[in-house]
Amino acid sequence: MKRILLxxxxxxxxxxxxxxxxxxxxxxxxxxxxxSTQGATSAVAPVNANSSDQNAAGPAGSHVVYFDFxxxxxxxxxxxxxxxxxxxxxxxKARHAVIEGNTDDVGSAEYNLALGQRRxxxxxxALELLGVGDSQLEAISYGKEKPVALGDDxxxxxxxxxxxxxxx
Amino acid sequence: MNRKxxxxxxxxxxxxxxxxxxxxxxxxxxxxxxxxxxxxxxxxAPFRGEAQSPQKISAIVQADLERSGQFRGVDASGAALDxxxxxxxxxxxxxxxxxxxxGSVTLLADGRFDVRFRLWDAVRGQDLGGQSYxxxxxxxxxxxxxxxxxxxxxxxxxxxxxxTRIAYITKSGGRYTLWVADSDGENAQAALASSxxxxxxxxxxxxxxxxxxxxxxxxxxxxVQDISTGKRRLIANFRGSNSAPAWAPDGRTLAxxxxxxxxSQLYTISSNGGQPHQLTKNxxxxxxxxxxxxxxxxxxxxxxxxxxxxxxxxNSGGPATRVTFVGDYNVSPAISPDxxxxxxxxxxxxxxxxQVMELTSGNVNSxxxxxxxxxxxxxxxxxxxxxxxxxxxxxxxxxTTLDGKIKARLAGQGGDIQQPSWGPFQKQ
Numbered sequence: 157m158k159r160i161l162l163x164x165x166x167x168x169x170x171x172x173x174x175x176x177x178x179x180x181x182x183x184x185x186x187x188x189x190x191x192s193t194q195g196a197t198s199a200v201a202p203v204n205a206n207s208s209d210q211n212a213a214g215p216a217g218s219h220v221v222y223f224d225f226x227x228x229x230x231x232x233x234x235x236x237x238x239x240x241x242x243x244x245x246x247x248x249k250a251r252h253a254v255i256e257g258n259t260d261d262v263g264s265a266e267y268n269l270a271l272g273q274r275r276x277x278x279x280x281x282a283l284e285l286l287g288v289g290d291s292q293l294e295a296i297s298y299g300k301e302k303p304v305a306l307g308d309d310x311x312x313x314x315x316x317x318x319x320x321x322x323x324x
Numbered sequence: 325m326n327r328k329x330x331x332x333x334x335x336x337x338x339x340x341x342x343x344x345x346x347x348x349x350x351x352x353x354x355x356x357x358x359x360x361x362x363x364x365x366x367x368x369a370p371f372r373g374e375a376q377s378p379q380k381i382s383a384i385v386q387a388d389l390e391r392s393g394q395f396r397g398v399d400a401s402g403a404a405l406d407x408x409x410x411x412x413x414x415x416x417x418x419x420x421x422x423x424x425x426x427g428s429v430t431l432l433a434d435g436r437f438d439v440r441f442r443l444w445d446a447v448r449g450q451d452l453g454g455q456s457y458x459x460x461x462x463x464x465x466x467x468x469x470x471x472x473x474x475x476x477x478x479x480x481x482x483x484x485x486x487x488t489r490i491a492y493i494t495k496s497g498g499r500y501t502l503w504v505a506d507s508d509g510e511n512a513q514a515a516l517a518s519s520x521x522x523x524x525x526x527x528x529x530x531x532x533x534x535x536x537x538x539x540x541x542x543x544x545x546x547x548v549q550d551i552s553t554g555k556r557r558l559i560a561n562f563r564g565s566n567s568a569p570a571w572a573p574d575g576r577t578l579a580x581x582x583x584x585x586x587x588s589q590l591y592t593i594s595s596n597g598g599q600p601h602q603l604t605k606n607x608x609x610x611x612x613x614x615x616x617x618x619x620x621x622x623x624x625x626x627x628x629x630x631x632x633x634x635x636x637x638x639n640s641g642g643p644a645t646r647v648t649f650v651g652d653y654n655v656s657p658a659i660s661p662d663x664x665x666x667x668x669x670x671x672x673x674x675x676x677x678x679q680v681m682e683l684t685s686g687n688v689n690s691x692x693x694x695x696x697x698x699x700x701x702x703x704x705x706x707x708x709x710x711x712x713x714x715x716x717x718x719x720x721x722x723x724t725t726l727d728g729k730i731k732a733r734l735a736g737q738g739g740d741i742q743q744p745s746w747g748p749f750q751k752q
Contacts, residue, residue: 200551203517205518205540254543264698301523
């Protein structure tokens with residue numbers, strides 16, 4: 157029974173090619189139809205994803221808020237960044253900003269995605285507190301996938317713990 | 325016993341496998357290290373005709389069996405045998421082999437290859453059967469993996485995983501690629517290439533589709549892609565971040581992490597997309613879902629207790645039970661298909677280390693000596709774990725037995741290699 161099951165599995169797998177034949181039976185017969193140009197069973201069809209790079213301009217000055225290790229509180233020193241971007245968005249309700257949260261490289265990709273999300277949402281809340289409409293904002297996270305500094309020293313890691321206000 | 329000691333000594337040579345088939349091994353870049361408890365000694369004789377064919381079948385078979393941790397290769401170089409031979413069983417027993425595999429590779433008139441093999445029990449002098457396959461050149465490696473599966477199942481009674489596939493991601497020169505490869509890391513083919521990150525590949529139970537998170541639209545979004553056709557569909561593209569796809573065992577539902585209602589919470593969604601159903605609703609981070617083997621529960625990471633730990637709840641949500649109690653940072657749960665084991669990553673004194681917990685007892689073993697382990701995933705026979713780590717300054721993929729005794733570094737495409745996912749058994 158096992159042998160039959162295995163042979164069947166081989167047949168299913170080698171679809172399009174000659175089936176796995178038990179050695180007790182007749183030798184391989186070169187059948188019609190299948191040629192050597194036939195593709196391999198396990199072929200993978202590639203997809204190319206290309207992202208467009210549209211970046212609209214925002215206000216002059218910084219769009220970036222930096223965070224302490226393991227924290228997502230917007231520190232007072234970045235209140236100016238929040239204010240200038242809030243002013244910009246309130247002046248033109250058609251403007252739309254995506255806040256991108258980032259982390260340093262320590263930890264799992266998905267847990268860091270969630271930590272980065274906390275940061276972008278903190279900036280979003282700070283902007284809304286100053287009167288920016290929710291419909292103009294979206295908070296997302298890149299987690300640890302988009303570092304600006306590649307070292308694993310404290311200074312590099314500090315540069316990566318950031319939320320970026322990106323106008324799109 | 326004499327044979328086992330000799331084998332142990334040979335395997336203790338860490339680094340490159342010092343096998344008599346060394347020239348063939350060099351190109352496969354399989355580095356197996358460690359000493360297993362019970363290893364069946366097997367000789368895989370060079371297949372007649374393989375030196376002239378595109379793939380060295382016997383070398384692939386031997387590497388597969390050794391990577392499982394349950395076999396030890398016996399020197400068979402120079403043997404001139406095929407599937408019609410009647411080998412001298414006593415001579416092979418003398419060399420220390422309990423089993424012997426022999427075969428041939430023949431080019432057919434239509435350009436395909438005829439691959440045949442036979443397995444011998446050298447101790448009882450018994451013919452354990454064999455198979456023949458007629459394959460195009462592109463499927464020669466697959467034929468070798470099928471042979472390894474046959475031998476593995478005949479001699480251990482368990483199903484082999486050698487003809488299954490893995491997925492993983494590389495980052496190189498600003499490009500991100502999602503690869504589908506053989507279980508040994510070879511024969512990698514690109515499923516998705518992007519200028520933006522790709523993370524969290526997850527095989528569908530049907531083995532034909534992969535879910536993943538792509539940042540190509542400049543935010544994280546969950547896709548499901550048919551591997552052979554390249555057709556893909558959007559599963560989750562809600563406001564905010566969409567990530568961490570995990571398939572229910574019946575393939576009809578995915579658990580995902582969404583921030584559409586604020587924070588990072590767990591939802592389920594049909595594998596055809598549509599409206600998500602919220603499972604968790606709190607101020608903590610809830611992410612990295614992993615279904616139990618029977619689909620009734622979901623393991624996940626939550627910092628509701630103040631730091632990330634692994635919890636379990638019913639697949640419909642509700643109260644969660646904490647599962648990890650050692651350490652203050654436990655993430656990336658993976659459940660073995662037989663339901664017995666939980667693998668995860670734990671931060672220990674700043675290092676990230678793979679842990680394996682036996683679920684009935686709660687006993688945990690730390691099974692690696694590397695310090696940047698990530699993203700464990702079980703083989704479908706629950707006997708091996710694949711994970712990403714750093715070795716000698718490079719990001720690599722490793723497989724390990726559950727006790728950590730036998731490890732192998734896999735071949736892979738160049739660049740930073742990460743986020744492996746082991747595919748299921750091929751369905752009929």
